[in-house]
Amino acid sequence: MDNYSVKKISKLAGVSVRTLHLYDKMDLLKPSVRTAAGYRLYGEKELLRLQQILFYRELDFPLKEICTILDDPAFDLMQALEGHRKALLARKERINTLIGTIDKTLVTLKNKTMLQVEDLYEGIPQEKMRAYRAEAMSKWGKETILSVEDTLRSFSKAEVENMKTELSYTTARLAELMSGDPADKEVQEYIGRRFNVILRLTNGKVEMGKLEYFRKLSELYVAENSYTPVNGIPSMELALFIQKATAYYTKSQRP
Amino acid sequence: MDNYSVKKISKLAGVSVRTLHLYDKMDLLKPSVRTAAGYRLYGEKELLRLQQILFYRELDFPLKEICTILDDPAFDLMQALEGHRKALLARKERINTLIGTIDKTLVTLKNKTMLQVEDLYEGIPQEKMRAYRAEAMSKWGKETILSVEDTLRSFSKAEVENMKTELSYTTARLAELMSGDPADKEVQEYIGRRFNVILRLTNGKVEMGKLEYFRKLSELYVAENSYTPVNGIPSMELALFIQKATAYYTKSQRP
DNA sequence: CTTGACTCTTACCTTACGTCATACCCTATA
DNA sequence: TATAGGGTATGACGTAAGGTAAGAGTCAAG
Numbered sequence: 001m002d003n004y005s006v007k008k009i010s011k012l013a014g015v016s017v018r019t020l021h022l023y024d025k026m027d028l029l030k031p032s033v034r035t036a037a038g039y040r041l042y043g044e045k046e047l048l049r050l051q052q053i054l055f056y057r058e059l060d061f062p063l064k065e066i067c068t069i070l071d072d073p074a075f076d077l078m079q080a081l082e083g084h085r086k087a088l089l090a091r092k093e094r095i096n097t098l099i100g101t102i103d104k105t106l107v108t109l110k111n112k113t114m115l116q117v118e119d120l121y122e123g124i125p126q127e128k129m130r131a132y133r134a135e136a137m138s139k140w141g142k143e144t145i146l147s148v149e150d151t152l153r154s155f156s157k158a159e160v161e162n163m164k165t166e167l168s169y170t171t172a173r174l175a176e177l178m179s180g181d182p183a184d185k186e187v188q189e190y191i192g193r194r195f196n197v198i199l200r201l202t203n204g205k206v207e208m209g210k211l212e213y214f215r216k217l218s219e220l221y222v223a224e225n226s227y228t229p230v231n232g233i234p235s236m237e238l239a240l241f242i243q244k245a246t247a248y249y250t251k252s253q254r255p
Numbered sequence: 256m257d258n259y260s261v262k263k264i265s266k267l268a269g270v271s272v273r274t275l276h277l278y279d280k281m282d283l284l285k286p287s288v289r290t291a292a293g294y295r296l297y298g299e300k301e302l303l304r305l306q307q308i309l310f311y312r313e314l315d316f317p318l319k320e321i322c323t324i325l326d327d328p329a330f331d332l333m334q335a336l337e338g339h340r341k342a343l344l345a346r347k348e349r350i351n352t353l354i355g356t357i358d359k360t361l362v363t364l365k366n367k368t369m370l371q372v373e374d375l376y377e378g379i380p381q382e383k384m385r386a387y388r389a390e391a392m393s394k395w396g397k398e399t400i401l402s403v404e405d406t407l408r409s410f411s412k413a414e415v416e417n418m419k420t421e422l423s424y425t426t427a428r429l430a431e432l433m434s435g436d437p438a439d440k441e442v443q444e445y446i447g448r449r450f451n452v453i454l455r456l457t458n459g460k461v462e463m464g465k466l467e468y469f470r471k472l473s474e475l476y477v478a479e480n481s482y483t484p485v486n487g488i489p490s491m492e493l494a495l496f497i498q499k500a501t502a503y504y505t506k507s508q509r510p
Numbered sequence: 511c512t513t514g515a516c517t518c519t520t521a522c523c524t525t526a527c528g529t530c531a532t533a534c535c536c537t538a539t540a
Numbered sequence: 541t542a543t544a545g546g547g548t549a550t551g552a553c554g555t556a557a558g559g560t561a562a563g564a565g566t567c568a569a570g
Contacts, residue, residue, distance in 0.1 A: 007516070017517085018558060037566055038518055059353055063557070085357050092350050095343050098313060101306065102336050102343070262547065273527065276549080292535055293549060318526070 002032045002043035009042050013050050028067050029053060059084060257287045257298035264297050268305050283322045284308060307332075310339045314346065 006017045023029040024040065029050055031040035042050075049070065056066045061084065068075050261272045278284040279295065284305055286295035297305075304325065311321040324330060 005516080016558080018560085021518090022558065035566095039516085039566080040518090059357065081357050085354060088350050088354050088357070092347055092354075095313065095347050095350070098310060099340060099343050102310070102340050105306075105336060260547080261549095271527080272548085273529085277527065290535095294535080295548085312526095 002041055004042040004047065006040050006042075009047065009050065012047065013054065015050075015054070023050075023053070023063075026063065026067070028063055028070075257296055259297040259302065261295050261297075264302065264305070267302065268309065270305075270309070278305075278308070278318075281318065281322070283318055283325075307335070310336075310343075314339065314342045 004012070006020050009015075010017050010020060020029070020040070024031065029046060032043040032046055033041045035041060052070060053063075053066055056069060057063070061069070061080075065080070069077055069080065259267070261275050264270075265272050265275060275284070275295070279286060284301060287298040287301055288296045290296060307325055308318075308321055311324065312318070316324070324335075
């Protein structure tokens with residue numbers, strides 16, 4: 001017993017040797033014994049104490065306070081912990097307001113860089129688009145179409161980048177899954193969990209109208225010019241993806 | 256525009272003036288202009304930059320790094336903000352686990368220092384107490400009494416200390432208030448807002464059963480030995496307090 | 511006996527400020 | 541117009557919790 005050197009302790013507890021020296025000097029953790037040569041040797045008891053120290057350190061207590069916590073029997077630990085709790089709650093509050101600020105800033109930024117409706121339909125002749133849009137609105141409701149357009153337009157450029165990288169993986173995986181039983185549990189879960197592109201396109205709610213609209217849109221793209229990018233996504237990929245997703249959706253919906 | 260002084264900025268952003276001096280010297284945030292007298296003046300642009308700085312700082316980025324990040328011409332604000340958001344959420348999670356740890360520690364500490372049932376009835380002859388306890392249980396329900404006892408026992412020593420200091424002020428104030436109209440708005444508010452002792456004693460819900468139990472208990476204490484401390488509180492005070500509170504409660508309840 | 515890994519102490523460096531001290535600046539009021 | 545009060549600038553020193561480096565002693569193995 002009592003034969004842990006500084007290095008051993010430092011490895012066991014994951015602290016630096018320097019830290020041990022420091023804790024020794026400040027009477028926070030003394031070695032149980034010193035060799036004739038002045039080497040520090042620690043025992044089990046010291047290891048336990050170090051663990052205690054690290055616990056409070058993890059909670060951001062200053063070392064001096066840890067010292068009194070561990071040494072002063074009259075110290076009211078409970079009160080200290082409650083005070084600390086409050087401090088942590090305050091920090092959480094601050095983070096919350098920061099997040100709120102970020103969200104507000106993001107919204108204004110997005111509004112600035114948001115795509116215009118015309119940008120959405122870039123690559124399709126105006127008249128055809130207008131006609132299809134009117135038809136779609138009467139068929140699935142004006143609001144549905146408008147909300148889809150808003151959703152599409154609200155994507156920032158960064159998000160579109162993400163969607164692009166997601167897309168190739170997602171389509172591949174979907175094709176793979178669709179060769180099996182459409183009622184497969186795994187497929188269901190995959191759609192629900194990993195399939196955030198479609199969820200975001202449809203704003204979290206998969207409705208037939210929205211999907212149909214996307215499908216029709218993609219057909220138009222393919223018919224007109226297969227490789228014109230939509231929102232930065234090669235339309236061919238988007239079209240294929242949406243067609244597959246729609247097919248899958250109707251298939252799993254029917255039974 | 257461009258007329259925020261250091262003090263204004265410091266108040267707006269919640270940082271110290273010293274911090275602004277520092278950021279100026281290290282070229283992290285320069286004032287947009289200096290007056291003839293050398294006063295620093297900041298504009299909206301600087302405020303936005305400061306906001307960015309604070310985001311990164313909250314995430315523990317070193318200031319030098321923040322400097323290079325913000326000065327990098329390829330800096331994408333939107334992407335950065337989305338990154339901040341994620342990181343801040345993660346930080347919040349960490350704080351939550353820290354709070355959880357503290358709570359767990361507090362619970363174990365409280366269990367250790369919790370009073371035993373016998374301690375609660377210290378100062379009253381066993382038989383009398385037992386008889387009254389049984390009577391109370393049959394009258395207001397076993398659970399009510401047990402829950403009151405649990406509540407009493409769950410107070411830590413520190414809390415009991417607080418209650419003691421609260422008590423004298425509270426009783427004095429109550430007596431004062433009770434000389435007036437019991438339906439007085441001020442009294443009502445006082446009971447609801449300041450009167451946390453009674454709320455804690457009754458665990459947040461003021462029920463007749465619990466109050467009656469306290470009152471009877473205090474009578475017993477007074478009858479037996481007026482100054483025996485209960486939970487560290489001089490029983491005379493406790494008794495008077497509870498009697499007054501009960502009286503007030505029944506009075507304001509009746510009409 | 512040498513070599514390489516440990517260890518000691520001392521001392522200076524670091525980050526992101528807080529806290530003076532001293533002196534200047536500005537404006538509102540008597 | 542003098543003065544009081546607040547705000548401001550610079551410089552210097554202090555702080556926590558170590559990191560890093562220098563110079564010297566120690567230990568076990570080959």
